Amino acid sequence: MLEVDGITKSFAGFTAVNKATLTVGVGQVHAVIGPNGAGKSTLFNLITGHLTADAGEVRLEGKRLTGLPPHAVVRSGLGRSFQRISxxxxxxxxxxxxxxxxxxxxxxxxxxxxxxxxxxxxxxxxxxxxxxxxxxxxxxxxxxxxQKQLELALALAGQPRILLLDEPTAGMSPRETDECIELVMRVVKERGMTLLFTEHDMNIVFGIADRISVLHHGEIIASGAPEEVRANTSVQEVYLGRPAR
Amino acid sequence: MFGAIQFLNGLSHGLSLFLVAAGLSIIFGVLRVLNFAHGGFYMLGGYVAYEVVRRIGMEHGLFWVAVIVAGLVLALVAAGIERFMLRQLYNRDQIYQLLFTFALVLLIGDVVRIFWSTTALSVSFPPELRGAQNLGFTIYPRYRLFLCVVGVVAAVGLWLLFQRTRWGRIIRAATQDREMLSSLGVNVPMVYLAVFAGGGALAGISGALAAPALALRGGMDAEIIVECFIVVIIGGLGSLWGAFIGALLIGQLRAIGITFVPEWEIVLIYLLMIVVLVFRPWGLFGKKQAGS
Amino acid sequence: MKANMQIALLAALCLGLALVPLSGSTYLVYLATQILIFILFATSLNLLVGYGGLISFGHAAFFAIGGYSNAILLTTYGVPVLLALPGAMVVTAILSAIIGFFCVRLTAYYFSMLTLAFGQLVWAVAFKWRAVTGGDDGFLRVAVPEWLATPSSFYLFSLLVVALAVAVLWVVAHSPLGRTMMAIRENETRAGFLGVNTRLVQLITFTIAGTFAGLAGGLFSMFNRSLFPNSAWWLQSAEVLIMVVLGGIGSFFGPMVGALALILLNRLTLQLTEYWPALLAIILIVTLFFFPNGIAGLFGSRPAPGLRDERGEKSDA
Incomplete structure (x- = not known):
C-alpha cells in the first residue's frame, strides 16, 4: 500500500532520517517506534510531504507522493494528524x-x-x-x-484509505489513552483503513500493531512482526541502553 | 553604447541600494518585521542632512557631520518607534505590524512635507568631492566614485560584523532560529531595539549620502522601498549576501535600461523579479521555508 | 435567520438610499455616489484582508486598471456602457489573475511586498504610457452616455451596480471559498493536509477581489469623467486599506462603514488641513493599538478567526 524507499533528510549537517525504508501492507496496523529524537516525527513529515526529502521516494499504491504539495498527497488517499495539535x-x-x-x-x-x-x-x-x-x-x-479527538476527526474527514497518526496519545491521561486507542481501532476496522502510527507507549504498540519498525538515530534498525522485533538484539540494546519513556 | 560610464553608474546605484536593502533585510531576519517605513527613514535621512548643511554649511568636512547627524537622528527615531510602539505589536498577528510600519510611511511622508514643503531640494556636492576624476579609461564624477567606495566598505564592514563579532553571531543566530536567541542568554528586547535602530541608522546615512547625487523630493520613499523590496525578493528575504547581489544586479539593469529603453527601465527590473519568482521563488540566495 | 434579517435590512437601506436624489442637493448626490463607489472598493479588498489575512498594499492598481479600461472602451472605442463595464471587469480579472499568480506563491510578507511593487508598476505604466492613458495629464473627457449624464441618474445607476456587486461579494464571503480562505489564514498547514489547494483558493479570491475593485474603478472613471495615474498610486491603496481596518477587519459590513467614515472625514478636513496622509496614519495607528477590530468591533462584531489575540500564539505545527 505505502512504500517508503530510502528517504533521507538532514538539517544543517545533522542527519535526522537516514535512508529509511519501510512497506505498509493493505489493512495493516503498522507502528513506528524509537527513543525520543530518533526521527519519528521527521519521518512522518517526510512521508506526508510536509518536509521535503533530500533523497528517496514515497509511493502510495504505486503512485509517487514525493514532491507533491500537501493537497495532492491528501487527495491520493492519505489522512494525517499532527503530534502538536493542529x-x-x-x-x-x-x-x-x-x-x-x-x-x-x-x-x-x-x-x-x-x-x-x-x-x-x-x-x-x-x-x-x-x-x-x-x-x-x-x-x-x-x-x-x-482537541486530539478533533484532530483525529480532521484526519478522517477526507475518507483516507491510509491513516497516519503522529503520537495520537501524546499528553493524554491513561484513561484518555485507552479511549483514544479504542476509538482509533474501531474506526480503522469499520472503514477498512490501513494505519501507520508512531507511539511511545510500548504496551499500546505491542497490543495493536501487526508490524513494527524501530527507528534509532534516524535509521530503521528492525522491522517485522511484534515477536520478531521483541526478539531482535539490537532493538533490545537500544531500549535497554536508553529505555523508552 | 553601453560603456564604462554606464557600468559605473549602475555600480554606484547598486551599492547605494545595497546599503538600504541590507537594513531592511537584517531587520526582517531578526525581528520578522517587514519595515515598510524603511524608505521613509531613507528619505528623512536625506532631509536631515539637507537641514544640517543649510544651517552649518558643508565646507571643511562639515558635510560628513551632516551625514553622521542624519544617521544618529534616524537611529533615535527608529529606537523610539521600536521601544514605544512596535514592541507592543510583536504578540499580535503579523498584519498589525505590517499595517503599523505602513502607517509610519504616511506619517514620515507628511512630516517631511510639513518641515520642508513639497518642492524638490538639492544638496550640492561636498567641496572635497567635487569635479571629476580621470580613471585612465574614462572620466567619472568623484562623488559617485566615492559612493562606490562607501558601498564596498560598508559591505565588507557588515560582513566582518556578522562573521567576526559576538553581535554578529547573535544576529545570525537570531535570523536562523529566533527561539535560540533567548536560550543563548541574550537580552532579546535589547537585540531587537539595537537591530531596528541600526537598520534605521543605515537607512538615514544612505539617504544623507544620496542627497547630493539626486534631488530630494516627496515620493522618493515609495520609490526606494519598492526597489528594496525587489532587491530582497530577487536576493532572498533575510539574506545579506542576496541583498548584495540583488542590489548590484538591479543597479546594472537600471543602467542598461536607461541606455536602451529610457523611461521604461523600471519595467526591466520587474521582469527580472518575475523571472526570479518563476524559477527561484525564494530568491537567488533565499531558503525555502516550511509549509509551502 | 440572522442572514435573512441582514438581507431585509440591506434591501430597506438600498430603498432608502434610492431616495437621496429627492433631497435636491447635487452636492449630497455627488458625495453619496463617491461613498458608494468606495464602499464597493473597500468591500472587495476586505475579501483579501478580512477573510484571507492577506494585506494588499496595491489594491488601487486594479481600481485603476478597471477605470482606464472602462474609460478607454467608452471613449476611444465607443463601446456602450453596459458592455464597457463588464469588459473592464474582464480586463481587470485577467490582469489580477496574472499579478495574483506571483503574489500568492509565497508567504504573507511576500504578498505584501509584491502587491505594493506591482501596484507601483501599474502606476508607472499609467504615468508613462501617454498614448493610451494620457500620462500625468490624465485621461480626460470620459464619454459618459446621455442617460447617465445627470448626477441623479448616475447615482441611481451606481447604487444598482454597487448593491448587486456587494451582494455577489457577500455570497463569495459566505461560500465554501470564503470559508476556506479563513481556514487557510488560521492554519495553512492544516488546510493543506485536509486536501485544500491553498494557493489556488488564494489566487481565485485575489482575482475576484481585483475584479470588483476594477468595477469600482470603472464607475469612478465615469463619476469623475477623468482618470489620473494617481488612482493607482500607493496612497490610494493605503486609503482603501485604512477604510477596511477602520471599519473592522473580517466583518463583512465594517469596511462599508469605514469607507463612509473616511470619505466624510476627508470632506470635513479638506479645508482644515492639507496633511490628509498624516491624519490617515494617525487614524490607522489609533485603530491598530486601541481598537484592533475597528468600528465593527465596537459594536460587538466577532473578529475574523485566525487573527492572533493579544497574547495568543498562532499554531504553526
Whole structure:
C-alpha cells in the first residue's frame, strides 16, 4: 500500500532520517517506534510531504507522493494528524469539520453559492469521534483530549484509505489513552483503513500493531512482526541502553 | 553604447541600494518585521542632512557631520518607534505590524512635507568631492566614485560584523532560529531595539549620502522601498549576501535600461523579479521555508 | 435567520438610499455616489484582508486598471456602457489573475511586498504610457452616455451596480471559498493536509477581489469623467486599506462603514488641513493599538478567526 524507499533528510549537517525504508501492507496496523529524537516525527513529515526529502521516494499504491504539495498527497488517499495539535482553533468544532468536508468534496473553489450545512455528514463524523455534544464549542478552548479527538476527526474527514497518526496519545491521561486507542481501532476496522502510527507507549504498540519498525538515530534498525522485533538484539540494546519513556 | 560610464553608474546605484536593502533585510531576519517605513527613514535621512548643511554649511568636512547627524537622528527615531510602539505589536498577528510600519510611511511622508514643503531640494556636492576624476579609461564624477567606495566598505564592514563579532553571531543566530536567541542568554528586547535602530541608522546615512547625487523630493520613499523590496525578493528575504547581489544586479539593469529603453527601465527590473519568482521563488540566495 | 434579517435590512437601506436624489442637493448626490463607489472598493479588498489575512498594499492598481479600461472602451472605442463595464471587469480579472499568480506563491510578507511593487508598476505604466492613458495629464473627457449624464441618474445607476456587486461579494464571503480562505489564514498547514489547494483558493479570491475593485474603478472613471495615474498610486491603496481596518477587519459590513467614515472625514478636513496622509496614519495607528477590530468591533462584531489575540500564539505545527 505505502512504500517508503530510502528517504533521507538532514538539517544543517545533522542527519535526522537516514535512508529509511519501510512497506505498509493493505489493512495493516503498522507502528513506528524509537527513543525520543530518533526521527519519528521527521519521518512522518517526510512521508506526508510536509518536509521535503533530500533523497528517496514515497509511493502510495504505486503512485509517487514525493514532491507533491500537501493537497495532492491528501487527495491520493492519505489522512494525517499532527503530534502538536493542529486544528482551526478559533472556529467551532462544527466549522472545523465543515472545512474538512468542503475539502473532501473538492468544493473549496466554489464561490457562487453559500456554504451548505452538510448536517448529515458532519453529524456522522462528529458522532464517530464522540464530539457531537461539543459541536458548537470553540475548538481551541476545549480540553486537550477533546482537541486530539478533533484532530483525529480532521484526519478522517477526507475518507483516507491510509491513516497516519503522529503520537495520537501524546499528553493524554491513561484513561484518555485507552479511549483514544479504542476509538482509533474501531474506526480503522469499520472503514477498512490501513494505519501507520508512531507511539511511545510500548504496551499500546505491542497490543495493536501487526508490524513494527524501530527507528534509532534516524535509521530503521528492525522491522517485522511484534515477536520478531521483541526478539531482535539490537532493538533490545537500544531500549535497554536508553529505555523508552 | 553601453560603456564604462554606464557600468559605473549602475555600480554606484547598486551599492547605494545595497546599503538600504541590507537594513531592511537584517531587520526582517531578526525581528520578522517587514519595515515598510524603511524608505521613509531613507528619505528623512536625506532631509536631515539637507537641514544640517543649510544651517552649518558643508565646507571643511562639515558635510560628513551632516551625514553622521542624519544617521544618529534616524537611529533615535527608529529606537523610539521600536521601544514605544512596535514592541507592543510583536504578540499580535503579523498584519498589525505590517499595517503599523505602513502607517509610519504616511506619517514620515507628511512630516517631511510639513518641515520642508513639497518642492524638490538639492544638496550640492561636498567641496572635497567635487569635479571629476580621470580613471585612465574614462572620466567619472568623484562623488559617485566615492559612493562606490562607501558601498564596498560598508559591505565588507557588515560582513566582518556578522562573521567576526559576538553581535554578529547573535544576529545570525537570531535570523536562523529566533527561539535560540533567548536560550543563548541574550537580552532579546535589547537585540531587537539595537537591530531596528541600526537598520534605521543605515537607512538615514544612505539617504544623507544620496542627497547630493539626486534631488530630494516627496515620493522618493515609495520609490526606494519598492526597489528594496525587489532587491530582497530577487536576493532572498533575510539574506545579506542576496541583498548584495540583488542590489548590484538591479543597479546594472537600471543602467542598461536607461541606455536602451529610457523611461521604461523600471519595467526591466520587474521582469527580472518575475523571472526570479518563476524559477527561484525564494530568491537567488533565499531558503525555502516550511509549509509551502 | 440572522442572514435573512441582514438581507431585509440591506434591501430597506438600498430603498432608502434610492431616495437621496429627492433631497435636491447635487452636492449630497455627488458625495453619496463617491461613498458608494468606495464602499464597493473597500468591500472587495476586505475579501483579501478580512477573510484571507492577506494585506494588499496595491489594491488601487486594479481600481485603476478597471477605470482606464472602462474609460478607454467608452471613449476611444465607443463601446456602450453596459458592455464597457463588464469588459473592464474582464480586463481587470485577467490582469489580477496574472499579478495574483506571483503574489500568492509565497508567504504573507511576500504578498505584501509584491502587491505594493506591482501596484507601483501599474502606476508607472499609467504615468508613462501617454498614448493610451494620457500620462500625468490624465485621461480626460470620459464619454459618459446621455442617460447617465445627470448626477441623479448616475447615482441611481451606481447604487444598482454597487448593491448587486456587494451582494455577489457577500455570497463569495459566505461560500465554501470564503470559508476556506479563513481556514487557510488560521492554519495553512492544516488546510493543506485536509486536501485544500491553498494557493489556488488564494489566487481565485485575489482575482475576484481585483475584479470588483476594477468595477469600482470603472464607475469612478465615469463619476469623475477623468482618470489620473494617481488612482493607482500607493496612497490610494493605503486609503482603501485604512477604510477596511477602520471599519473592522473580517466583518463583512465594517469596511462599508469605514469607507463612509473616511470619505466624510476627508470632506470635513479638506479645508482644515492639507496633511490628509498624516491624519490617515494617525487614524490607522489609533485603530491598530486601541481598537484592533475597528468600528465593527465596537459594536460587538466577532473578529475574523485566525487573527492572533493579544497574547495568543498562532499554531504553526
Amino acid at each position: 486544528v482551526f482553533s478559533k472556529m467551532s468544532v462544527r466549522e472545523n469539520i465543515q472545512i474538512g468536508l468542503v475539502a473532501r468534496e473538492r468544493e473549496e473553489l466554489c464561490f457562487w453559492r453559500p456554504l451548505r450545512d452538510r448536517r448529515r455528514d458532519t453529524d456522522e463524523l462528529l458522532e464517530t469521534v464522540g464530539l457531537i455534544d461539543e459541536q458548537n464549542a470553540t475548538a481551541g478552548q476545549m480540553s486537550y483530549g477533546k
